[in-house]
Structure formats: structure tokens, C-alpha cells
Amino acid sequence: MTTQATEESMATNLDHPELYINRELSLIKFNERVLAQAMDERHPLLQRLLFLCIFSSNTDEFFEIRVAELKRQIEFGQAKILADGLSPEQTLEEISDQYHPLVERQYQILNDIILPEMRQEGIRFLRREEWTEEQEAWINDFFNESVMPVMSPIGLDPSHPFPRLVNKTLNFIVELDGKDAFGRETGLAILPAPRSLPRVVRLPDEICKGDGDNLVFLSSIIHAHAGDLFPGMTIDGCYQFRLTRNADLEIDENEEDLANALRSELLSRRYGDAVRLEVANNCPNDLVEELLKRFNLSEDDLYRVDGPVNLARLMQTLSLVKRPDLQYDPLTPGLSKSLKQSGKNNIFDEIKKADRLLHHPFESFTPVINFIMTAAKDPNVIAIKQTLYRTGEDSDIVKALCEAARNGKEVTAVIELRARFDEEDNINLASRLQEAGALVTYGVVGHKTHAKMMLVLRRENQHLKRYAHLGTGNYHSGTAKLYTDYGYLTADDEITYDAHRIFQQLTGMGKIQKTKKLMHAPFTLHKGLIDMINTEADNARAGKPARIIIKCNGLTEPKIIRTLYKASQAGVSIDLIIRSMCSLRPGIPDVSDNIRVRSIIGRFLEHTRVFYFENDGSPKVYGASADWMERNLINRVETCFPIEPSKLKKRVIDELNLYLKDNCQSWELSADGDYLQNQPAEDEDEISAQTSLLDKLALRA
Template structure:
């Protein structure tokens, strides 16, 4: 793809104002604050206990990714001698503040987990038993379980003082043992060995009901049945000495490391790109360690491992409780404990489609918007499945970034190719942590006869677009689907996203131009409706903000509402500051990172920033501009981040149909009025959890969307707090 109108250095300098760096929050500390909002949900005493545990699991899992990517990048910047970021912080300051804030949050998490949540679950009949509380019956059962099910699989690895460390994989749990010979001549020499917990073994071990009768906590009602569970690592800590006959275990420690994942493929190796990606995956498993979490109990093991792994004090996190709560997420779905979690929300069929009507006929009549996950992902799957079997369909083109392991979309594309359709799939192999999966199903597609294009050099293809081409009586007709989210049937049940079906000729023509640019050689052509990054999307966003700024006056102030996942592009932030100074009223609904500082007199007093952490992961991007009364609405795959606007292939697309515009305005209004799950950002970087004023109605945007989907689908339902599911992992892609 060749660009004819990329932003030049001169253009970029013109777009930048002379604002001092103090007018920006640090992007990484802002992300930590986002994860803090996830933590706050786990700390809420009004939520069911398993919902709270689920939030704690997500909180821990989010930090793993953050350390592997962002903290690794900070360390690289420090080694390279990089200067301050837009907030004015140097790399060493960012690392110090990151460690301080992260440590404080983890202490709050585990204080609540150990002293409140686990005791609460035990009182409700779901009890974690640890080695110091095993009953005699439990001890017998677990020792037998260890010897029969665990011991044969374990592999102890010795650590020699003068040799290289054995391989320790990132994100896996390990148990370290400090030992001495039981019989030794003269002064005994200590030895260290480690055991990695195998993936093949379940970490949660459920104990038979009758083994827990002698360890019931006081006050448990007779009506409450008891289920106890133990941790695999506790068994290894307790009976791991069986693997070291002739040695006495002096100290033990559980530990886990995060490795650097912030490095890229060699973009020049076009001739063997899959091999280059496989090298990236392999390299990630042996990259430098950026953090170690560990249990208390052995300073010698902690210090020796930290020294051998090249870690400093701020890289070490002592955990008072089970490590790696992310891998214990299944506990939140434990059977027979529905009373300890909220009821699942139903996914409703879209009222716009029915099985009797042809999908093509419906899309030909009017544009259709889907609001996931409140409405079913099924029409998107049908879009591909019907195309695969429809004799009038001659071609399918799609851009795939992330999809599920057993994707119905992939199956439909395979079937379409086998049925003789001309199928093209742009597969982005550089989707971090999904590279292996993407390589796997890209190979499957190629074997079925699909033309697979592996993205673009130096750019990630993050756009979400598909096009079906049919031969009809009137001639060739194109049907286009555009989305804010991926073609992933699993995340479509967890992430809030918006998708648009259309057969408008002007959008279909742009879609054809887009695929030609991505798969072939093409200087960027002017598009009628679609806006593409990295060539024109940032410029267009700045133009829209600037237009609103120029048209705003006291009698008719401009208005901008932007819902997105992250805001960190300095040019966009400065443009929003200028708009605020001109009187434009701005509401930003930002899930995660926000470097803009709202509420500063003379700078941003007209800007309000809120964040929604709720039942589903907020993932949609919606951009509204009042435009002097000629309102414009856009949906996009892109956030307002430098990587999205300058280093990725993204799409922003307009909503042209009036009834869909009305629907989008209601969606944005619901977010702006939320006083249940919303938090508001203040100029001192604190977040205030919003609550209804006296006499004000309770408003939960997500509950409102569910009620709207139920009503539209013919199943009227009044949302109540007992109908809640929390499965949209906050921190997704």
C-alpha cells in the first residue's frame, strides 16, 4: 500500500500547539488507574462474591499483559536513554511510579481477598483449604491424590551455582526448594531445585464432600452444603520433598515470572513471513524477565532467583495469597453455586432479521446496525455461511485480526472456497499473543483454497470489514459489513461492539478500493465515505474537531461526544483543548487510557471524561459531531492513540441512515447519564464513582441496552440488578 497523502513532519508540527507537557497525564499510569477501577468492582461489598472474585482474576490477568508489554517498553526506553514522555516523566520515573501504584493496588486486592472474600465464600459453603488448615481427612486424601495424580508428572530441575539457569517459562507457576543433604560429611552445601506446575493438571482440586466435615467454620447453617477446594501448588509445596530422596527441604517458595513481549517481527522478511513470526513467538519464550511475583517464606530463594534473573527490587512483588488469580477464573463459574453470582444476561435476536427472509433482501432494503452482545452475533455468522452456499455469491473478501479457535467464520470461509467461491482473507499475523492461532487457521484457509494475504509490512491491519459480491438480475451487487469489533464469536458474547450491514454503492465502492490497496499495489485513492488510517483518519479527526471549534459560539456552542477505549494522541488531545477553549461542549467516554486532563480552567473546563466498567467490556468506538445542526455520527475500529492513527490500518465509517443515527444518540445519551457503573475523571487524576442525586433516576447504560434489545426482540424485560453477568473481561483488545 503506497500513500499519497501521509502527514508530513511539517504538517505534524503545525498541528502541535505550544502546550507544556504538564497538560498530559502519563499514559501508563492512566492505564494502571483503569485497572484500579476494575479492582474497585472486586472490592464492592454489594456484589455477589463470585462476581467479585471474577473481577480480581481479571485485575491480575490485566497486569500480566501490562508488565509484559508496557513495563518492558519502559525498561527498553531506560536502556536507550530516552527522554521524558508527553507528561514530563522520564523512564526511570515511570518505572518507579508504576511499581509504587501497582504494589499498592495488589496489597488492597489481597487484603480484601484474604480477610473478606475467601472467608465470605467459606461461610457460603465454598471453602479454600490451605496446608495449615488441612484436616486429617483432607490431608490423607490430598497426599494420596498427589502421589497418584501429580507426582508421576512432575519434573524437578536442579539449579547449579556455576551453570546457566534451566528454562523457566513466562506466566507459569513454579515451586522452588532450598535443600540440604540428609547425610553429609562436614559442612552441608545447600541446593536449589524448581518444579514447574504442568499445564495438564487442573490447578483447582475439588475435595469429596465428606472430607470437609471436621473443618467447617463456626456458624455455618445446616442448610448450607460444603464444598472444599485446594490448590495444586499447595500439594507440591507440601509433598514435593518426595521428589528429592536423601535431601531435607529447608525452605520453599512459589514464584512466577513475566517476560518481555514488546518486540516485533522482522518486517523485511516478506518471503518467509510466517517463519519470521514463529521466531518472534519462540523469542518471546526466552526474552528478558521484567517481573517476579512470589510467596513469602524464603528470602534466600527470592534473592538468588532475582539475582539469576537480573531483577531489581522494584521488579519483585511478594503476594500474600494464591498467585496468578487469572488462572483461577473458572472458580467464578463453579457448579452448584449460582446463589453466589449474578444471573446471566440473555442475548436477544436482532429484530431486523428473521430466518424466513433472505439476508441479502434485508440488507438491500435498509442499513442494519447490530449492538453486541445485547443482540446476537448470529447475523454476522449467517453473512458468511449464506455466502458460502449461495450459488449467486461469486466472491468474499474479509479482514481478520482476531477470531476464536473454533470459529464458524473460518469454517464458512473454508466451505466457500471449497464450493468454488473466490475467497480472499487478509490475516493479521501480528496480533500480539494470538500469532500462533492466526498462523494455524491461516494455513487451514490456504489448504481450502482461500487467497490469504498476511497483512502489510510495518503496519497492523486492524480494520474490521468484509464484503460479499453477488451476481443478481440487475448485475453485480456488493454487501458490506463494517464493525468496531473482531470477527470472534466468543468475544461477541462479552464485548460491547457495533456492526453495520449495508449495500450502499458509495460504501461498497470504497470497500473494493480498500481491499485492492491492502492486497495489491495502489496509491491511496480518495474515498467517498470510508476514512482509512494511517493515511487520512488522523487528519480527518483533527478536521472534524477543528470544524466544531470554528463553528462554536456563545449562542450555539459546538458539541463533541466520543466513546472509545483509549485517548493518548497528543495532537488530538491538543485539538480537543482548543475546542474546549472555543466553548465546544465535549464528553469523552473512555474505557481505559486517557492522557487528557479535564476541568482545567482556561484549558479544558468544557471537557468531561467518564469511564464505564460494567457487565460487559466496553469496546465500541462512536464519534459524534453536532456540525452546526447537521449532526454527523461515525463508527470506527480505531481509538485515538498514535498506534491506531499512525501505525495501523484502521477504518472509520459514517452512519448515514436517520433511524440508526437516532439509535446511536440514545446509546451515547445513556452513557452520559449513567450513574451506576460510571466514574468521572477529575483534573487531579482521581476518579469519582458517580451516584444518583436525590430524586434522580437510577441509570445503568448497559442495563438500558439489554432492556432495549429485549423489547425490540419481542421479549420485554425490566432490568433489575439480579440479572447481571460479568464475563466481558475489562482489558481486552
């Protein structure tokens, strides 16, 4: 706890390190909240398994990117000390202290709760000692026909050095006894499991006598048949392990051809510097030490696990097991009558009548697809401009852009090649659009293009009319079913003209384009947000009501945080709904005692970025592509759009207040950096914002 003197110091010095939570440690807390969902019996059983896999996937990315960056800073002597004051070495030490218990807890949940409950439901992961003779025979045939032909066992000797293992692949270290055909006594071998093989294998129903769903881990199959890969040798031990590597790409953005530079760099992602080693917990210490030495890792980088080392691959289970009763009921997103009719009528006429606000996934993404598909066919549409960050493999939007280009329309696509882990898909997407005749650019050197904009220019009555879609999320129909996001369809002359000018800035060169209604990073958004926060502070000092509600994915930008602290000191009531990283500490006397921070974790990934400022009785409401982080506000191209029609503005405010009432899936951040899950009081009804929005906006199938 802080002393009174420290609190007084913090109240006057808003740069005090104790006022800021380390962003990496805050991200760990988010992953911890995701892991807690695997324990929440309000979720269906297979959804709880999915949350366990998501935790594993999030953890992989945390080490691939966050831990790798900290290690890189130390290696090259380029330490970045952020507002919290922790050095990279101190941060890595804290990460180790916090993540080791979390990983141990993850496997306890899997082994002691999830797998036993699945077994009770007739879904079994069979251990080798449980295999019947018939099952063992089938598994033996499967190994000989599908596994052994693609395995490449590697004995370790001077002519067979330790192999260069691919990032996050399943491997085995094998202890051998005896001499091989060449008279060699190697003692050790490495067995890499081919990435093409499924990590979970379903046994045929006919050899299980219709007794539920019976599954086997690939690791169990390889372990059981390891001896077949080393004929004549004795297997003294076979232990699975997995290596995590640095997966961030370093690209010289001054390359003449960014796509080719990125394409050549993608291969290096598989073989970056090692950052973490996961090993089966029964692996002998001498073998563990040998692996750590090989990969230049320390004990802090070692994670002993009681189960499969690649839990994220357990997601395959959901496609292997047809048990809808153990998953959420399917839902059909809602769609207003007027937008339903726009599939038959002209969607441009509908948008011209009134702006449309869509809240995905509770409301359908179909109108967005219909908007671009109609534009591609409409003879009056002369040009389409769009930003693309992540789109999905088989995107209807991309198909429509290609069709529009082939139909002779001027199609401009600003594709962000550096969207992490989607780089290869985006390179292929760029080639596909170029082949169709679209003009493709890759944004601006030094700034990722993260804005979500679609602009259509249509000839109407001898004049050009602009229509736009602006969003908080990507143009990806898959994530539109899983992530909460706002989409805004408008024909507002000033907003659409602003969007046009931003596109011109992205594809051409020139001075900053002034906009009337849109704010955009890296130019006007950061200052615009600070100005609106300061206005609320001024109103509070003048005795006027002052209120701020912010909903986004991350809050780490120090100047924004200091401005919020000052607003709190002025008496502004501030509610922050921050899904993931939050470096602001709420509840500090005389600093942030008017600030409350909550995180919503539920069936859908909360992804909306929406901001409310009371503005002395004339509320301002904005949607945005940007989180309140340095990278978004300073180092990216982002857009922030006003939601002005009173009916839509009221709707957003009502939905924000619904999230603030959530007492089932919300977690409150305390000043010490910990999160406590809210629970309804005895006399309170349960309120889940996501469930309420499903009931209100969506039509359950």
C-alpha cells in the same frame, strides 16, 4: 496544584507537559478501576472474583508489554519522551510507587473479603491444616498419580545450573538440608510446577460429605509433598515465586515469509528478559535476594504476595463451582423480527431494504454469522473478502469462509498475524484457509491491519451488488458476548464500494485509494477527525451550538488532544467516554474546562468506538475500529464508517447520552489524573447504562 502563572502558560502553550497524563500511569488507573469492581457488592460474588482475576491478568500484560518496553528503551538508550515529558526512568519509578500498593490491596480483597464471603456460601479453599484424614489421603493419591510423575525437581549445583524458567509459570525455591544419593549438598533446589496441571483442584463430594464446594490450590498440594520429591533430605523451606518476562515480539517485517519468521519467534516469548518477580511474602530475604540477582532485577521489580502468585488462574474456579446464584443471570441477546426471519428468508434482501445496526452483546451476533454463512452457500455470491484480527478457536465465520472457498467462490482473507497473544492461532487460521482454497494475505508491512470489514459481492439481475459488514470489534463470537461493540450491515453503494477499494489497497499495490464515505487510517482518518473537531470549534466561535461526544477505549494522540483543547477554548461542549488510557486532562481553566471525561466499568467490557459531531444541526455519527491513539490513527490500517439513516443515527446518540447519565458504573476523571466513581444523589434514580441496554435490547433467559 498548578499556579496561576502555570495555568496562563498552559492556556497559550498547548504542548505544555502538565496538560498531558502519562499513558502508562493512566492505564494503571484503569486497572485500579477494574480492581474496585471486586469490592462492588452490586456484582454477584463469583463475578467479583472474576474481576480480581481480570485485574491480575491485566497486570501481567502491563508488565509483559508496557514495563518491558520502558526497560528496553533504557537498556538500548532509545528513550521516547512523550507529551507528558516523563522519561522511561521516571515512568518506571512512578509505576513502582503506584503498583505495589495496588497488588497489596488485591490480596487484601482476596483474603479478607472474597474468600471469607465464598466460605459463607459453602465454597471453601481448604488450607492444609483443615484437611481431614480422608481428604489428605485423596490428595496424597492425587499427588502421586497426577503431580509427581510430571514434576522435575532441580537441585542447584555446578552440573545443574539455575533453570531457564518459562514466563509466568508457578515455581518453588526449596531450602534443603542433608546429602543426596550422590553425596551432594546443594542447599537449594527449584521446583517448576508443570503448566499442564490445574492450579485449583476440586475435592470429590464423597470425601467432603456433601458439604459445599471444597477446593485446594495446587501450590498447597506441592508444598505439602515437597519432601517426597527430595527423599532423604530435610526441607527447611519451600516458597512459591513467579517470573514475568518481556512477551512482546520483535519481527523483521521484511522477512520473505512473515508466518515462518513469526512462528520461530513465538518460542522466545516464553524466555524474554525478566521484568517482575512475585514471591510469597514469607520467603526469607536471602532467598529473595538470590532470585533478584539471578534475574537481574531490583527491589522495585519485586512484589511480595500474601497468597497464590498466579491469581489469574483462579478463573478456573468458575468452571469448578456450579453456583448460578452467585453469577449474573444468563441472557439471550435480542434479535429484531426482521433479522430473525432472515434466517429463513434471504438476509441480503433484508439488508437491501434498510441498513441494520447491532449493539453487542445486548443484541445477537447471529446475524453477522448468518450473513457470512448465507454468502458461503448462495449460488449468486461470487466473492467474499474479510479482515480477521482475532476470531476464536472454533469460529463459525472461519468455517463459513472455508466452505465458501470449497464451493468455488473467490475468498480473500486479510489476516493480521501480529495480533498480540493470538499470533499462533492466526498462523494456524491462515494455514486452514489456504488449505480450503482461500487467498490469504497478511496485510501491509509496517502497519497492523486492525480494520473490521466483511464484503460480499453478489450477482443480481446481471449486475454485481455489494454488501458489507463493518464493525468496532473483532469477528469473535466469544468476545461478542462479553464486549460492547457496534456492527453495521449495509448495502449502501458508496460505503460498500469504499470497502472494496480498501481491500484492493490491502492486497495489492498502488497509490492511496480515494473513498467517498469511509475514512481509513493511516491515510484519511486522523485528518478527518481533526477537521470535524475544528468545524465544531468554528461553529462555536460563530455563536452556533457545538457539541462533541466521543466513545472509545483510549485517547493518547497528542495532536488530537491539542485540537480538542482548542475546541474547548472556543466553547465546544465535549464529552469523552474513554474506557482505559486517557492522556487528556479535563477541567483545566481556559484550556479544558468545557471537556468532561468519564470511564464506564461494568459487567461487559466497553469496546465500542463511536463518534458524534453536532455539525450545526446536521449531526454526523461514525463507528470505527480505531481508538484515538497514535498506533491506531498513524500506524495501523483502520476504518471509520458513517451511520447515516436518521433512525439509526438517533439511536446511537440516545445510547451515548444514556452512558453520560450513568451514575452507578461511571467514573469521572479529574484534572489531577484521579478518577472518582459517580453515585446517584439522594433524590436520583440509579442509572446503569449497561443494565438499561440489557432491559431494552436483550431478552433475559
